Amino acid sequence: MVTTSVAQDEDHPALNPYLQGCPTRRILDRIGDRWTVLVVGALGDETVRFSELRRRVEGISQKMLTHTLRELERDGLVRRTVHPEVPVRVEYTLTDAGQSLRAPLKALEAWSISHFGDIRAAQADYESLHAADE
Amino acid sequence: MVTTSVAQDEDHPALNPYLQGCPTRRILDRIGDRWTVLVVGALGDETVRFSELRRRVEGISQKMLTHTLRELERDGLVRRTVHPEVPVRVEYTLTDAGQSLRAPLKALEAWSISHFGDIRAAQADYESLHAADE
DNA sequence: CCGCATCCAAGAGGATACTG
DNA sequence: CAGTATCCTCTTGGATGCGG
Numbered sequence: 001m002v003t004t005s006v007a008q009d010e011d012h013p014a015l016n017p018y019l020q021g022c023p024t025r026r027i028l029d030r031i032g033d034r035w036t037v038l039v040v041g042a043l044g045d046e047t048v049r050f051s052e053l054r055r056r057v058e059g060i061s062q063k064m065l066t067h068t069l070r071e072l073e074r075d076g077l078v079r080r081t082v083h084p085e086v087p088v089r090v091e092y093t094l095t096d097a098g099q100s101l102r103a104p105l106k107a108l109e110a111w112s113i114s115h116f117g118d119i120r121a122a123q124a125d126y127e128s129l130h131a132a133d134e
Numbered sequence: 135m136v137t138t139s140v141a142q143d144e145d146h147p148a149l150n151p152y153l154q155g156c157p158t159r160r161i162l163d164r165i166g167d168r169w170t171v172l173v174v175g176a177l178g179d180e181t182v183r184f185s186e187l188r189r190r191v192e193g194i195s196q197k198m199l200t201h202t203l204r205e206l207e208r209d210g211l212v213r214r215t216v217h218p219e220v221p222v223r224v225e226y227t228l229t230d231a232g233q234s235l236r237a238p239l240k241a242l243e244a245w246s247i248s249h250f251g252d253i254r255a256a257q258a259d260y261e262s263l264h265a266a267d268e
Numbered sequence: 269c270c271g272c273a274t275c276c277a278a279g280a281g282g283a284t285a286c287t288g
Numbered sequence: 289c290a291g292t293a294t295c296c297t298c299t300t301g302g303a304t305g306c307g308g
Binding site for chain 2: 020028032038057059073109
């Protein structure tokens with residue numbers, strides 16, 4: 001058995017992502033997707049408008065930024081505020097739940113950066129080992 | 135060596151995933167993908183054979199388990215050992231680098247479980263608010 | 269038992285053009 | 289400015305069958 005969690009099983013014995021069909025898998029999917037990590041990180045504890053977010057997360061398309069923000073809003077992690085001016089101004093902020101995601105995602109981000117060199121090296125090794133193949 | 139450096143920003147000021155084309159984005163993509171979190175968690179600090187892994191991560195297809203393990207091996211996070219018996223036995227273990235990923239991924243897993251209720255509720259609210267639409 | 273190859277469906281995600 | 293809509297491409301991932 002895997003029973004990853006320790007104390008959590010007490011409250012939600014059924015919420016185990018290692019089990020097929022467990023709804024927490026959907027959540028893992030979402031927060032692990034390509035842009036969510038970056039958008040949440042780019043928001044931080046600030047209130048940021050759409051265009052500024054787009055600048056902060058380099059390379060994200062307008063479509064995917066809108067989509068990612070919608071999903072985050074839908075999940076209650078981001079609050080969206082429309083200021084009906086001309087031109088319109090739309091601002092986004094992390095909710096309390098969203099804020100609580102920052103630390104774990106930041107840890108991932110830090111891990112990626114600090115292990116970048118190792119991974120690059122491992123990949124190079126792997127390549128050379130398998131170069132004689134096929 | 136694993137060089138889990140801390141002041142890595144000194145060495146690699148350019149490693150910023152918010153910048154387009156930054157190679158750490160690839161890493162974020164990989165560790166954030168659907169199965170990696172679960173496979174790493176299912177390995178833990180044990181040595182596990184393929185079929186057992188498949189049982190632990192319910193619902194993963196043989197193809198995706200193989201694929202995920204290959205990528206992890208390629209990135210130096212998992213070590214693969216083949217025992218040439220009949221039938222063949224293949225075992226997987228997390229390397230030191232792989233072990234260092236467990237904590238951050240565990241945090242994500244825990245977050246998903248503990249915020250499941252909030253997210254469900256937020257989604258329900260969102261639905262009812264937008265039910266009058268379209 | 270492990271895993272590769274093939275086929276195929278669904279979704280991710282970019283580019284572009286148009287609206288309030 | 290902040291989207292929506294459309295189109296099109298590439299990737300993800302399941303199902304199945306074969307091979308060491």
